[in-house]
Amino acid sequence: MKAWFFSASRAGCLSMLAVMAMGLVSIVPPALARNTYPSATYPPPNSPDTPPTSVDSTITQETLDGLLAPIALYPDALLAQVLMAATFPVDVIEAAHWQKENPGLSGQALQNVLAGFDWDPSVKSLMTVPQVLQYMSSSPRWMQSLGRAMVDNQEWVMSTVQELRQRAQTAGTLTSNDKQTVGVDENATDESKYITITPTSPNVVYVPVYDPYIVYGSWWWPTRPIYWRPPTGAYLTSGFYWSSYYYPSIALWGGFNWGLGAIVINVPLYRSYYRTMPPMRGYRGYNVWRPSLGYTVVGRYRPQFSAPRPYGGGGYHQRGGGGRFPRGGGRP
Numbered sequence: 001m002k003a004w005f006f007s008a009s010r011a012g013c014l015s016m017l018a019v020m021a022m023g024l025v026s027i028v029p030p031a032l033a034r035n036t037y038p039s040a041t042y043p044p045p046n047s048p049d050t051p052p053t054s055v056d057s058t059i060t061q062e063t064l065d066g067l068l069a070p071i072a073l074y075p076d077a078l079l080a081q082v083l084m085a086a087t088f089p090v091d092v093i094e095a096a097h098w099q100k101e102n103p104g105l106s107g108q109a110l111q112n113v114l115a116g117f118d119w120d121p122s123v124k125s126l127m128t129v130p131q132v133l134q135y136m137s138s139s140p141r142w143m144q145s146l147g148r149a150m151v152d153n154q155e156w157v158m159s160t161v162q163e164l165r166q167r168a169q170t171a172g173t174l175t176s177n178d179k180q181t182v183g184v185d186e187n188a189t190d191e192s193k194y195i196t197i198t199p200t201s202p203n204v205v206y207v208p209v210y211d212p213y214i215v216y217g218s219w220w221w222p223t224r225p226i227y228w229r230p231p232t233g234a235y236l237t238s239g240f241y242w243s244s245y246y247y248p249s250i251a252l253w254g255g256f257n258w259g260l261g262a263i264v265i266n267v268p269l270y271r272s273y274y275r276t277m278p279p280m281r282g283y284r285g286y287n288v289w290r291p292s293l294g295y296t297v298v299g300r301y302r303p304q305f306s307a308p309r310p311y312g313g314g315g316y317h318q319r320g321g322g323g324r325f326p327r328g329g330g331r332p
Contacts, residue, residue, distance in 0.1 A: 059145070059149060059152075061160070062221045062223065063145070064149060064156065064157070064160050065160060065164065065220075065221060065225070066221065066223060066224075066225035066226065067142060067145055067146045067149060067225075067226075068146075068157065068160050068161055068164060069164065069212040069216070069225035069226070070135075070210075070212065070225065070226055070227065070228055072160075072161045072164035072165060072168075073164070073165065073168055073174060073197065073208055073210065073215065073240075074132075074197070074207070074208065075180060075197045075198055075199050075205055075206075076196055076197055076198060076255055076256050077198075077199075077205065077249060077252040077253075077254060077255055078129065078132065078205055078207070078252055079161070079197075079256075080252075080254030080255055080256060080263050081122050081125050081126055081129075081252055081253075081254050082126070082132060082136065083146070083150050083157065083254075083263065084120075084122035084150075084254055084263060084289060085120065085122040085123045085125075085126050085136065086136065086143050086146040086147035086150060087147040087150050087151055087291050088119070088120040088122065088123055088147070089140060089143050089144050089147055091119040091120050091123040092123055092126070092133065092136050092137055092143060093137050093140060094119065095117075095119050095123050095124070095126070095127055095133060095137075096130075096133045096134055096136070096137030097137070098117075099127055099130055099133065099134075100134075103130075106128075107248075110127065110128070111273070114127065121253075121270070121274060121278070122254065124251075125251040125252060125253065125254075125273070127251075128247055128248055128250075128251040128252075129205065129207065129247045129252075130247075131207050131231060131243075131245065131247075132207055135228045138228075139226060139228075142226050150291060151291045154261065154262070154263070154290075154291075155261040158256065158258065158261050159261075162194055162195060162258065164216065165195040165197075166195065167216045167217060168215050168216050168217075169182070169195060170217065171215065171216055171217030171239075172238075173210075173214070173215040173216075173217075173238050173239040173240070174195070174197075174215070175238065176200070177200070177237070178200055179199070179200055179206040179208075179242060179246075180197055180198065180199060180200055180206065180208070181197070181198050181199070181200050182195065182196070182197055183195075183196045183197075183198065184196065185258050185259070192258075192259070194258035194259070196256075196258075199249060202249065203248065203249055203250070204246040204247065204248060204249055205246065205247050205248075205249045205252065206242060206243070206245075206246050206247075207243070207245075207247070208240045208241070208242065209228060209229070209230040209231070209234060209240070209241040209242075209243075210239055210240045210241065211227055211239070212224075212225045212227065213227075214239040215239040215240065230243065231243045231245065250269070250272070250273060251273050252269075253265060253266045253269040253270040253273065253278075254266070254289065257288075260288070262288040262289070262290075263288065263289040264287060264288055264289070265278050265287040265288070265289055267287055
């Protein structure tokens with residue numbers, strides 16, 4: 001039964017993403033999203049054995065702001081898992097569908113069952129936060145574009161997250177409370193002050209839901225970003241909808257080194273959950289995550305772990321240093 005479900009659901013996911021990739025349809029579920037963001041188009045994916053092409057993608061700063069707006073204010077550990085999982089859109093859709101069919105599994109029972117699937121570990125981790133997994137699965141076009149952004153230019157993605165957080169902090173909506181703690185990265189390798197968000201209780205994580213039109217003070221682009229509706233019973237505080245639901249954080253093994261511009265792996269946490277070592281290589285004493293050049297919007301791959309690309313001397317203020325995205329004209 002498991003094999004039948006796995007092959008059938010994967011075929012359906014691949015077909016849907018393939019059609020989306022050709023630009024024939026635009027899927028934005030009306031129940032969970034308002035309006036859309038500009039669709040990004042990309043050059044043909046590179047094979048694993050060839051370097052990136054010189055053809056630029058047409059994603060702009062406007063598009064990237066819209067992609068990250070609904071998740072930039074997530075706690076760091078949760079945000080890292082979302083960004084990694086977005087590079088495996090087929091896995092996310094399969095896992096979300098399977099979890100809907102098996103809603104009663106959690107804890108060790110869920111962990112034991114997941115060992116039989118070959119979904120990426122970042123996707124399996126998000127199954128402990130089903131609210132986010134369902135949001136992602138319900139917005140496949142958004143997820144596809146976010147995943148490709150992570151593959152093409154992770155540093156620009158992280159830079160944009162920081163800029164969005166700064167806007168929310170300036171607007172007075174991003175503050176510490178009983179569910180999250182907003183601070184500054186004291187371990188940054190440069191003089192920049194990177195905003196961090198961590199759960200107030202280290203063992204649980206709450207999922208903030210918010211309207212980008214409110215929490216960032218105003219929205220500075222003509223196209224409206226995606227907005228996910230809050231769960232039933234959530235209450236509004238300072239622009240954020242908070243639910244009484246919270247989730248264990250033991251499976252959230254990703255994090256950031258903002259100064260290096262890299263997602264890092266918490267190896268002890270990964271080992272405690274999966275009972276195995278993650279496949280990675282160290283860089284300046286950190287275990288970093290890197291996607292493979294073999295990524296395609298409809299295919300599957302396993303990531304390789306390697307050293308981050310240099311910024312080109314400018315840190316976060318030189319957006320996209322070394323990457324393939326054009327600057328997109330900057331911010332208004």
